[in-house]
Amino acid sequence: MAKILITSALPYVNNVPHLGNLIGCVLSADVFARFCRSRGYETLYICGTDEYGTATEAKAIEEGVSPREICDKYFKIHKSIYEWFNISTNRFGRTSDPIHVQHTQDIFLELHKNGMLLEKEVEQPYDQKVGLFLADRFVTGICPHCGSKDARADQCDKCGKLLTYSELGEPRSKLTGTTPVLKKTKHLFLDLAQSQPRLEKWIDGIEKEGRWSANTLAIARSWLKEGLQARSITRDLKWGVPVPLKGWENKVLYVWFDAPIGYVSITAGLTDKWKEWWLAGNEAPGSPSEVRHYEFIGKDNVPFHAIIFPAMLMGTRQPWTLPHYISSTEFLNYEDGKFSKSKGVGVFGNDAVESGIPADVWRYYLLATRPESADATFSWDEFGTRLNKELLGNWGNLVNRTLVFLTQNYEGVVPAPEELSEEDEAFLADVKIRLEREADLLEKVQIRAAVQEFMGAASAANAYLQAQAPWKSVRENPKRAAAALYCLANVIHDLAIASEPFLPSSSASVARQLGVKLGTWKDIGQRQVAGGHHIGPAEHLYKPLDTKALAGFREKYAGRQKKEGEEKGGKTPGSKTPGSSPASAPKKSAPAAPVAPLSLENLQLEVGLIESVERHPNAEKLYVEKIILANGEIRTICSGLVPYMKEEELEGRACVVVKNLKPAKLRGVESAGMILVAEEEGGKLELIMPPAPAGTPVQFKGITPNSQPPAISIDEFFTVQLTVKKGAVYANGHELLVDGHALKVQKVSEGKVS
Ligand SMILES: [Zn+2]
Known part of the structure; x- marks a missing residue:
């Protein structure tokens, strides 16, 4: 019997997965793993978080914590989301586990011993202030394509173009804001070209056996045609697997090198017999190896899993298990755009958990729209249709109508049929054939078509129920009704087994309702529910979502900017005077509509320098300040501080500016932003003066700022508790940080800020 090794691309730890990430790898692999177990194959499903590298270090700096803390936090988030979705990994591990370091270093040392590594000197940006080489993500500057000032040296987030360091205008270190210098450093490169002949032979064999999709093969072939280049495998970083060589103590292995070894190390963390899975030597065409490795990845990961990782394993000259099949998906988009955490667009794993919609409904929708051959789009309309018409209208209704009828008319006992008619036999045979087709499709990892095949079988059962009309025949022809209900109970039993890979909780519920233990694929067609069997109490499988509920979800996840755009026009800007103390603020003239709380990632605070202060021409209590911000930008801001501070107490001082406040006219002068003051109970007022130059961002401990925060209203700002x-x-309980240090005030010790 075949041993089936299943891996899902390891999600990178520093974010929350969205629905596209789920269907792309983890959920698809889960369906296949559940199916293989039901078929009786020895199955191992391995996944975990990919934790090392620059992105984690960057996130840690942003949130003001250590990389380890970042990983611990996001590992928990990933794990709990996948558990909620009923992802049945045998182990969900981590690449920051010590066992991973050991496996990665072992493979590295074998490559080194076999002469697969080259040493090269390269020039890399270096931050002299902190004495660190800077990865591309740590350098920002001006994008040569769109002029964005916040482009990273590897990519511009605004226009999406890939960049190199030399293309970037006015490069700055993200760590210190200083201009990096280019400095020489040495790195190790993996000489992939040495593996090319072996790879070609291996891929020829795969093509002959017809194991991979045409797309996957085409991508692999194009890489081989171009010829494999040496790839750098070391980095000047701290958060990574240390290079286990003398003279290389300050470097770590590049995350692309260690991440796929996670499949192996996570297995080794589960079982001492990991070699039976991973050193099964299936490279030769038609090799007798019993292990079949199925990889589930996104389409952007194909070259890596089809070429680079196998080339790396071949370089060790050990009989590593190579991929038998690669299932790659296209992208899932959201409504009319892309998922974006920072813009609040789309449904992320945590949103699904909090939605109140059961995991099986999400699973069904994602599997039925799985982007197998082209990009797919999540739409709430389609979500509603698939739930209401397919899951509930077809499968849920079949179960409910049949079992409730058995309870009400047969005291919950499945009747024993005297004989089955031709129609009954034809119905049972039809369902059996459909479920065999479903199994064939699942063997080939054609999940979307398999879901359709299952739903087709449920439709056939509904049609049979309708034609048999036991609600009539129970009185007119009781023998007929008994035979029909016996057939339906058995078909529902089989359908519960056949849908378990997609809908595990629903299948468990159907098994409870039938009063049986859910069987495996071999039980299908065996008429396991005998006459005289007592079924369990009925449960509702699914609840419908009406158009109003769907519209509510659509609006909720449409993104913050979009919602703000829609609000424009009707709403007037808040009437509270920016920069004023609460005591001096004019009262609101009319109660405003409730404002959604502002999330801190969208509150942009920056250190400003008050260049000049004047009295407002038309308002007694207001000053008009000119304030210098990042990149020499000068803003005019009005603040109601006249009763509290003299001009000379403000002029030339540093201050904290709410930078992304929507501009508002205050008695004829446009004010763009506000400055923050601390106020002790009883009225002592103090300008908050950070010890940092103008343009320094003020951050919130534990919060990753949105790099392009939306403009916020004064009412939204006041939802934040300062x-x-x-x-x-x-x-909101998060400490304000400037340059990584707590922001302090001098006189006020307890109070509020406005
Ligand atoms: Zn750009």
Whole structure:
């Protein structure tokens, strides 16, 4: 019997997975793993988080914590989301586990011993202030394509173009804001060209056996045709697997090198027999190896899994298990755009968990729209249709109508039929054939078509129920009704087994309702529900979603900017005077509509320098300040501080500016932003003066700022609780940080900020 080894691309740890990530790898692999177990194959499904590398270090700097803390936090988020979705990994591990370091270093040392590594000197940007080489993501500057000032040296987030360091205008270190210098450093490269002949032979064999899709083969062939280049495998970083060689102590292995070894190390963390899975030597065409490795990845990962990782394993000259089949999906888009955490667009794993919609409904929708051959789009309309018409209208209704009827008319006992008619036999045979087709499709990892085949079988059962009309025949022809209900109970039993890979919780519910233990694929067609069997109490499988509920979800996940755009026009800007103390603020003239709380990632605070202060021409209590911000930008801001501070107490001082406040006219002067003051109970007022130059961002501990925050209204700003505790400033309980240090005020020790 074949041993089936299943891996899902390891999700990168520093974010929350969205629905596209789920269907792309983890959920698709889960369906296949559940199917293989039901078929009786020895099955191992391995996944986990990919934790090392620059992106984690960057995130840690952003959130003001250590990389380990970032990984611990996001690992938990990933794990809990996948558990909620009923992902049945045998082990969900981590690449930051010590066992991973050991496996990665072992493979590295074998490659080194076999002469697969080259040493090269390269020039890399270096931050002299902190004494660190800078990965591309740590350098920002001006994009040569769109002029964005925040382009990273590897990619511009605004226009999406890939960049190199030399293309970037006015490069700055993200760590210190200084201009990096180019400095020489040495790196190790993996000489992939040495593996090319073996790879070609291996891929010829795969093509002959017809194992991979035409697309996957085409991508692999194009890489081989271009010839494999040496790839750098070391980095000047700290958060990674140390290079286990003398003279290389300050470098780590590049994350692309260690991440796929995670498949192996996570297996080794589960079982001592990991070699039976991973050193099965299936490279030769038609090799007798019993292990078949199925990889589930996104389409952008094909070259890596089809070429680079196998080339790396071949370089060790060990009989590694190579991929038998690669299932790659296209992308899932959201409504009319892309998923974006920072813009609040789309449904992310945590949103699904909190939606109140059961995991099986999400699973069904994602599997039925799985982007197998082209990009697919999530749409709430289609989500509603698939739930209401297919899951509930077809499968749920079949179960409910049949079992409730058995309870009400047969006291919950499946009748024993005297004889089955030709129609009954034809119905049972038809369902059996459909489910065999479903199994054939699942063997070939054609999940979407398999889902359709299952739904087709449920439709056939509904048609049979309708034609048999046991609600009539139970009185007119009881023998007929008994035979029909016996057949239906058995078909529902089989359908529960056949849908378990897609809908595990629903199948468990159907088994409870039938009063049976859910069997495996070999039980299908065996008429396991005998006459005289007592069924269990009925449960509702699914609840419908009406158009109003769907519209609510659509609006909720449409993105913050879009919602703000829709609000424009009707709503007037808040009437509270920016920069004023609460005591002096004019009262709101009319109660406004409730404002959604502003999430801190969208509150942009920056250190400003007050260049000049004047009295407002038309308002007694207002000053008009000119304030210098990042890149020399000068803003005019009005603040109601006249009763509290003299001009000379403000002029030339540093301050904290709410930078992304929507501009508003205050008595004829446009004010763009506000400055923050601390206020002690009883009225002592103090300008918050950070010890940092103008343009320095003010951050919230534990919060990753949105790189392009939307403009916010004054009412949204006031939903944030800004307080002073023991002289330090907090927003919603998150400490404010400047250059990584707590922002302190001098006189006020307890109070609020506005
Ligand atoms: Zn750009």
